[in-house]
Amino acid sequence: AQSVTQPDIHITVSEGASLELRCNYSYGATPYLFWYVQSPGQGLQLLLKYFSGDTLVQGIKGFEAEFKRSQSSFNLRKPSVHWSDAAEYFCAVGAFSGGGADGLTFGKGTHLIIQP
Amino acid sequence: DTAVSQTPKYLVTQMGNDKSIKCEQNLGHDTMYWYKQDSKKFLKIMFSYNNKELIINETVPNRFSPKSPDKAHLNLHINSLELGDSAVYFCASSLRDNNYEQYFGPGTRLTVT
Numbered sequence: 333a334q335s336v337t338q339p340d341i342h343i344t345v346s347e348g349a350s351l352e353l354r355c356n357y358s359y360g361a362t363p364y365l366f367w368y369v370q371s372p373g374q375g376l377q378l379l380l381k382y383f384s385g386d387t388l389v390q391g392i393k394g395f396e397a398e399f400k401r402s403q404s405s406f407n408l409r410k411p412s413v414h415w416s417d418a419a420e421y422f423c424a425v426g427a428f429s430g431g432g433a434d435g436l437t438f439g440k441g442t443h444l445i446i447q448p
Numbered sequence: 449d450t451a452v453s454q455t456p457k458y459l460v461t462q463m464g465n466d467k468s469i470k471c472e473q474n475l476g477h478d479t480m481y482w483y484k485q486d487s488k489k490f491l492k493i494m495f496s497y498n499n500k501e502l503i504i505n506e507t508v509p510n511r512f513s514p515k516s517p518d519k520a521h522l523n524l525h526i527n528s529l530e531l532g533d534s535a536v537y538f539c540a541s542s543l544r545d546n547n548y549e550q551y552f553g554p555g556t557r558l559t560v561t
Contacts, residue, residue: 435493
């Protein structure tokens with residue numbers, strides 16, 4: 333079965349500084365990888381996804397992520413964070429069989445705090 | 449607006465009651481899901497439906513019964529509610545031909561007292 337590890341429960345970053353959120357996955361085949369963001373009291377918004385092809389993927393809100401198969405990682409980055417980026421970030425891996433959608437397996441999330 | 453919608457947004461009820469949460473998507477998707485987010489914000493798949501057919505039924509008490517009357521709707525009925533059922537329940541949908549990119553509803557916060 334697939335699994336996702338987000339090793340950092342909390343991360344504090346100063347506004348304007350760069351950000352990297354770590355994600356490691358375990359999955360036997362080529363993974364479908366996602367990053368979602370959840371603002372306080374809100375639902376989940378898809379930031380970006382990786383299915384195949386270029387290993388550096390661009391997302392919304394200035395985020396990007398790099399798929400590294402050798403490290404089983406899919407880290408999320410942003411060159412300069414804004415106070416509005418404070419939220420919970422979830423990495424997820426998808427397993428989709430021929431019969432239908434098996435759903436996403438989520439990591440436990442990383443809580444991002446932005447210091448002024 | 450095109451979206452995944454859920455009703456109600458908040459649900460407070462007593463132990464032992466039966467309640468339902470409704471989900472609708474107007475994105476033309478053929479696959480829908482229910483996820484549970486616990487108090488520690490951990491998200492876990494509960495069910496998935498593809499073209500109204502149950503695909504995934506994770507280890508969920510049989511007090512939980514999903515129903516999909518058509519591809520655009522997936523409702524969740526919960527019998528004999530327990531304190532441990534308190535959580536945020538998210539509905540999501542995706543299109544199989546688009547690699548199952550999932551769009552989430554706003555969530556329903558269920559509080560059982």
